[in-house]
Amino acid sequence: MISPERIHYRKEGSQGRGDRVVYWMQRSQRAEENHALEYAVNEANLRQIPLNVVFCIDPEYPLATSHSFRFMVEGLAETRNNLLERGIPLSLMTGDSIHEVPRFVQDAALLVVDRGYLRHERQIRNAVAEQTGCQVIEVESDCVVPVRAASLKEEWSAATLRRKLNPQVSHFLHLTEKIELKTDSLNDIDDSDQILSDPDRLLKQIGFFDPPKILFARGGRSEALKRLSAFLATPVTLYDRTRNDPGVEVTSGLSPYLHFGQISPLEVARAAAGRAGFLEELIVRRELAINFVWYNEKYDQIDCLPDWALKTLGEHRDDLREYTYSLEELRHAETHDPFWNAAQKEMLLTGRMHNYMRMYWGKKILEWSDTPEIAYQNTIQLNDIYELDGRDPNGYAGVAWCFGKHDRAWKERPVYGKVRYMNANGLLRKGDIRGYVEKVEELETMLDDQTGI
Structure with a gap:
């Protein structure tokens, strides 16, 4: 069951109309431990209509670069495959989400979106919601404790937020149930799989073709899980003792994967149970940052x-x-x-x-x-x-x-x-x-x- 604190009703729409549910994937770019996705699956089952997931790649996205696009596209290719294994199609669009997404959902009964915390993320979601005729529901999946459940104001420091977070963590940390989609939704599969399987082609198409000039690992959930596994294989005390030593790399390296939503912070937190120093960074410090940008x-x-x-x-x-x-x-x-x-x-x-x-x-x-x-x-x-x-x-x-x-x-x-x-x-x-x-x-x-x- 999804905690009601994660569900936010953004817009009422026409009831009983539309022939599918659409999940507009934006921040939570994964097929696992994704509350917005599972909410959309459940709604499609209740209405007995298909579900379609859509992702829009905007070449004009603020300060995006070829290496950040490549990392994201590598993750999306894996996400699409994982969705297809569950009978859920992912449609890929390019262009401005404010224009493309409303056109895509013209025949939808419900639009589900995941929550973004930055100014431009919120503005884009607001603009899309204003242009749609269907109901819009936003589901929060990228922090352990939902931002407004954690605090209703900007917190002064980690200490003030920690006092509010810690009593709530166990309530929100439970496993996200994976719901089976009951209605056939694969009739309208497009060529997104071919596009996503060739990042160079896609990057060239959107004007960001640039041969790799960085040495970082590939994007995607499987890469994130490898890093998490390697981190958990190290002694518990090593992180606390040496994380501030630049000459010794003991951090998880998961920050980019969390940024692109390729792995859930809840999944990471459960796996890292008992590692207090790491959980302080993952939950308290990370969600202090979310509190900061949300309220300031x-x-x-x-x-x-x-x-x-x-x-x-x-x-x-x-x-x-x-x-x-x-x-x-x-x-x-x-x-x-x-x-x-x-x-x-x-x-x-x-x-x-x-x-x-x-x-x-x-x-x-x-x-x-x-x-x-x-x-x-x-x-x-x-x-x-x-x-x-x-x-x-x-x-x-x-x-x-x-x-x-x-x-x-x-x-x-x-x-x-x-x-x-x-x-x-x-x-x-x-x-x-x-x-x-x-x-x-x-x-x-x-x-x-x-x-x-």
Whole structure:
């Protein structure tokens, strides 16, 4: 049974009309542990009509890149196969969802959508709902505790949200029942399987053809499960002891898969039961980020920061900077700091960055920019474009944290004011930072060898 807190009635529609249920898949790009999908299957069974899942690839999607599209398409190909095994077709469209989806659902009795948390995700869903004549229901499937069940306001910190989340986790963490579709829905299968089986062809078709220039793993549920299995095979204490050591990779690597909805956070949380440090990141920290973008409409602007952070950064805006770098210099890792350059290169080469280096990376952009406002926008832009999990609540909360969000005031320093400071000596104390730099250099050589540069 799907918890009623996950179900949101977006629009009433004509009753008794329409010959199929449509699930517009957007954020939850998977056939398993997907509350929106199971809700749609159940509704199709109750109405005794077919079900069709539709996904719309928009070439104009904000800050999308060829490597993020490729990762997504690889996951969608696997999702389509998994859906077909359940007798559920997936139709693929290209274009603007606001125009394409309403046309697709003209003959639908019900449109089911999954919940998105970012501003543009909500705007797109609102625009589609306004143009449809059928009932629209939104089902939330990409956090453990639904965002409004967790809190009805923006939380100050992880500590304040944790007190509200922890008593509710067990209520929402139960297995999502997989419901058998009873009505034949495979009569109108299109050629989406052929399109999805050839990512190069699809990317070229939408204007994003670009040979792979990063070394990250493939997208898809099976790849996510491999990473989860490998992570769970490590000693429980290893993550807690060494997760902040850049020279030792002990994290799960699941962030991009969670971002694209290729694996459910509930499935990951159940599998990782007993790993308190990891669950703190997966549930409390991740859902603090969701709370942040849901309730703070300025989540991608410096004005999202608490008053104390804005005040102290303003007071130090004219402080002398020992180094300043333009966006292009930062983009190409052309700074004096080999540790920061390695972090930027890791992001360019792999589409990800070690979690601890991501904090150092953002702090230094603040230190090396002419103003806090420029620093904030440059950090957002680099993160959104080059991280596979960019354009995500976690990313926006992570950037904001570097500037004082979800934190407290510290000792006052030049440029930073009372915002938490980080330096290279801290990296040296945390672990093998030089080994991290060497690893990134090896990745750079490996990519050069592969591409013949």
